[in-house]
Every structure is written in C-alpha cells, then in structure tokens.
Amino acid sequence: MSSFAHQLIRWQKQHGRHHLPWQGADAYRVWLSEIMLQQTQVATVIPYYQRFVAAFPDVAALAAASEDDVLAHWSGLGYYARGRNLHKAARIVVEKFDSAFPRKFDDIVELPGVGRSTAAAVCALAYHERRAILDGNVKRVLARYCGIEGWAGDKKVEERLWQQAEALLPESDIATYTQALMDMGATVCTRIKPKCVLCPVQADCVALATDRVAALPTPRPRKAVPERHAVFLLLMHGNDILLEKRPSSGIWGGLWCPPQFEDETAAREWFIRQELEASAGERLEEFSHTFTHFRLHITPLKVQLAHKPLRAAQPGAMWLEVEEALGAAIPTPVRKVLSVLSPLLSNQHQNRRG
Template identity: 60%
Template sequence: MIKNRQNPRPELFAHRIIDWQQQHGRHGLPWQGADVYRIWLSEIMLQQTQVVTVTPYFLRFVARFPTIAALAADSQEAVLAHWSGLGYYSRARNLHRTAQLIMQRHEGTFPQQFEDILALPGIGRSTAAAISAFAFHERCAILDGNVKRLLARYHAIEGYTGEKKIEAQLWQQAEALLPKRDVAIYTQGLMDLGALICTRSKPQCPLCPLQTDCAAYQNNQVAQLPTPRPRKVLPERHSTFLLLLNGADILLEKRPGSGIWGGLWCPPQVDSKLLSKVEDAGAYCLQHFGTETKYTLALSTFTHTFTHFKLHITPLLLQVTNKPKKIQEPGRVWMKVDDALQAAIPTPVRKLLQEIQAGRGVK
C-alpha cells in the first residue's frame, strides 16, 4: 500500500518518461508508426512475450497475413502454423476470430472507440488502451506487467500486483500520471523503461530518469518490490507421447479447439499409467491403431511448464510396419517430419521432431 504519499509532480513524471524515451527508448520496431492492424497484432504478440522473441514472428505473420481481411479469410490452421512456437495459443485463436468479427461487424475497419476495442476477443483493458494510444493517440492509461513493476517501485506499493486491491491502486496511479499530450510517446516510454531499466532482476536504477522521486530507490526497497507472487506448488501431470513413424512420416492428431494446445497438431498422447513399461507400447499400438511395430525407443523424459501445471512428457519412438485405415481418420494425419515442422505444433513437439529430423529413429 502507499504510505502517506501523493503523486510527486505528475507532470514531471510524464516529462521525464517522454524525454527519456526519445533519447534512449526503443525506436524502429516494425510496428511503430504502422497502421492499426500491425499495432493490434504487436500488442497481442507482446502479451507475456519479449520484443526480441516477437519480432521475427511478427514479420513472418504480416508477410502471410498483410491485412485484417487476409487474416480473416485464411484458416485457423494457417494462423496457428504461423504462431507455432510463440506460446499461449488462445491469443492466435482470438486474433483470427477478432479479424472475422471486424469484417462482419465493422465493415473491415478496426474500431476506434475504446469500448468497441475492449469488446473484441482477447483484448483486455491495458491492451485496448495501448492500441488506442498508439493508433489513435487517445489519452488512455496502460498497466501491463512492466508498468505494474515500475509503478509499484515508484510509489512503494506493497502487495502482490495480481491481487485485485493492489491492481486497483496501480490503475489509479496509472490514470493520475497520464500526460495531456504526447500520450503515444509516453506509453512507449513506460513500456521501454520497464523492459530495459526497471527490470525484474538487476534493475539499472542509476540510469533511470525517475530515481530522484522513486520511493523504492530512495528507501532501498527496489529488491523487495514488487511483492512476489505468493508461492504455489504447481500440480504435476504425466503423459506419454507416441511418436509413430512409418519411414520418415509421423502420425499427428489435432487437439480439440479449446484448452491446452487447442487446434494444434500433436503426437497421440497416452496417460503414462497405461504404459508403465516400454514393452507395452507395441501391444497398445496394435490394439488402438491396428499396426505392428518394428522397434520401440524410449527418449528422455522432459518437463514442460504451463502457467497452472507441469507436464512430464515421456516420448516413445515407434517405427510401425504400415499405415492402416484405422489410423486414417478425421483429425489424424501422416506428415513428413520436415512438413510437420512447418505445421501448427507446440514447442515440445517441435523439439521432438527436430531430434527425429537429426536422425534419431528416422530410417
């Protein structure tokens, strides 16, 4: 909480942010100064993802989908394929759905009213504000993760920033500090300062333009703020991936449209309890896929961590003798490993396919 502290010269806060951004902030990013479509796309991609990671995905995405109309007209499969590896795939599904809604309800033009932007799938208050500020120069406050951290330190606000009460205080401060002009530069400056200077670990306080008024810096609390998320033990799950190969072709199944990896292609997954021994895999494939195996190879178990749980994956590589009709059902497909790497697949599957491509099991 804020302890007997008012906003110290809010106009000076904004001036320092704007001046710092113009001198030291990020410039020349491919979405800066672009049309609203590219600004919207970048804001969605940048949710929980760093600029250095997003940039190549952004460039590849707009090359395939240069306009809202092009994005809406293409398939979700193609959208997910160009998103593959970026994670948080609901963002891609919402992006595609939003493009279709804009074509249907807004005559193909991205809406300008804040409330209309906020009503679109996958767009929350801070993202809608960023789009409004960058695309339409509207006076709207943002509060992404970087800004939460910056304001929590600047005002010495204690408490986990994801808690509603603390988040409400941060929103109040974000609104109070908004300048009356140059909102787009100010907004970019907040993002840049949080990402480059006021970082989670090893912040560069001596280079920060706000240090003279920063309560955390003045009171030697920078390392303690923002208050960390309360520790929570993540549930753990176990799954076996069946990497069924026929020559250099691999069998993939399409995941349900929602949930983890929704709409992506994955190898068949089995509860690890059903395959407690590697020797059981051949019998399982004969029963469920109608194919015999030439050999089975157990690859190293590894862990993939999601937001809400940890998934321990045991990959089993199986060379099968044929491609029976039982396998060739809707939602299942045989692909060349090289082609599968270009499809809509999650990161752990990509890593496994790259191992196979490098020679493990492909004969």
C-alpha cells in the first residue's frame, strides 16, 4: 500500500469525523447524502438530510412521494435539479431494481444526477468497493500533494487528478480511506490557512516542499457577473397568495413562485389582461439575490385584489395561505418575501424548513 493511503487511514481512525449522520448507513442514505453534498457544505446539508430521511426513510417511500413533496423538502438547498433527479432515480430503482438500491457501479452511475464521483462514493462508502472519488476536497488534496498546476475544470487537469486518485487507492479499508480523504480536505487541507503541521502526509507533499500550498489548487478563472432585474407580483386575496409552478428547466425549475416579470410595466400589462381589479397596491423594499452566474435585483409588488378572482387558479398555479406557502417547494428569495409579508408568523414556523 502507498504511504499516502496508509497514513490517511491511520489519521482517519484518530482524527477523522465519525459522527456524520450518514456514516455507516445503507446505500440509499449514502446516495442521498452524496447528492445533497454536491456543491454544498456538510453543515448546510445535515438538517436537510435529517428531515429528508424522516419523511422518506427508504427508496420506496421516496418513489411513492410526489415530486412536489420532495422539492418542498429540498426548498432552500438550491440546485433543484438534484431534487428532481433524486425523485426520478428513486422511481427507476423501484421499477427497474425492484426497490433495492443497485449494487453495481455501472447501474448506479446510470441514475439521473449521479456521475462518476458520486457513484464511486456510494460504492466505496456503502459497499466497500475499490473506487476512486474526485470531489472538491480530493481535488484540493491531490493538487497539493502531487503539485498539480492548472484549474481542475480544465479537462487535461481533471484527467491527471483522476489518474492520481486511482493510483493512490489502497487495496483495502476503502471506506475509511475515502472518508479520510474528505475529512482531511475539510479539516486539515483547507482552502484557506491549511494546517500543514497536522497533516499526516506533510513529509511527501509537493506543494509544501516547493512552497506552493497557498497557490494550489489553481483557482478558476473569474468573469464579471451580470446584473438582472425582476418584479415579483404578490397577488393577494386576504391571506392567500397566488403562486405559479415554474417549468422544470431553468432557474428554480419545478418550484413555486409569484408571477415574475422583467419590469413593472410588464407586470401591470399582465394584471390588466387578467381583468383583475386592485383595491390597494404597494411596492415593497427591493432586495438582491446572487447566483453563481448573475445577480438578480428583485422588486416585490404587493397587490390586494378587490374581489375574489372569478376563475379558479389556472393549471400550474394555486392560491395558498402565506403560512402554507412557506411549507411548499419555494426558493429562498420567495421565502424571504413571504416572511416579510407575514410578520405575525412565529419564528419557529418560519424556520421549520431551515
């Protein structure tokens, strides 16, 4: 066994994390945790994971649930395609694998939302199979340990990292080793101010030996984020608000939001076309929401309807009490607006979904 793997396994037993809620769990829960942990930090995931397994204790329960219910439990976690794919995958597992989470890597990696690294993580952690993972932690650890230059998003760089990840695998103790890589990256080989004096492989680290720890891994090239504007039309009737289900592709796919417009003029035109009559209108305080690739400035426009709408809500739309809406599949900025709208709600209720 390489010294690298041996040192990591030894380090893990004494200094690794041993109380994460999905550790030692079955393949379903390991898979669920891995999906939630994609691009999301452990501390953020834990409360979502706890609520999720309580609601959907096994893959059959998840498959039996509605996509809407699944997304309601995903609300606030972001990257909602993960939630939609998770639900889709659960139904595939029920149909194609008789409700037993697949045992083979080739089957797991075919599930929607599961790529090479996530499939390998499930195989290594749940099945103790000899598979290499390559997530953010591993990329950082290997870039430093092996002294690999270049942004990991670059195809050639990523291929080198995969190659090293495979080459350094131990013959046994795969689950412990895999967890060690991630725990090391999360607690010792951190992005900023790494604790090299505590590192079990400091003696062989190329970055440390060549004084490049702070420079590796090479950061992603940055671009300016464009600014966009939007109006949220908060159509109220008493305590009820109108929400529309967004198309499954694009931002906040499959989630429930107030009607959204590019500007106030577009919102007014839509309002008139719907033959609605307002008894009062109010422009609420503008706020902004930042995504990875743009910043959205949101102006909430609150309108009290004079009469109850004659027509029922159209398909893909629904009227909900504000309090109910806070328990639905809504993105964070909508949660923010609804919380302002309903200041009488108790803190406990507002925080229920985290």
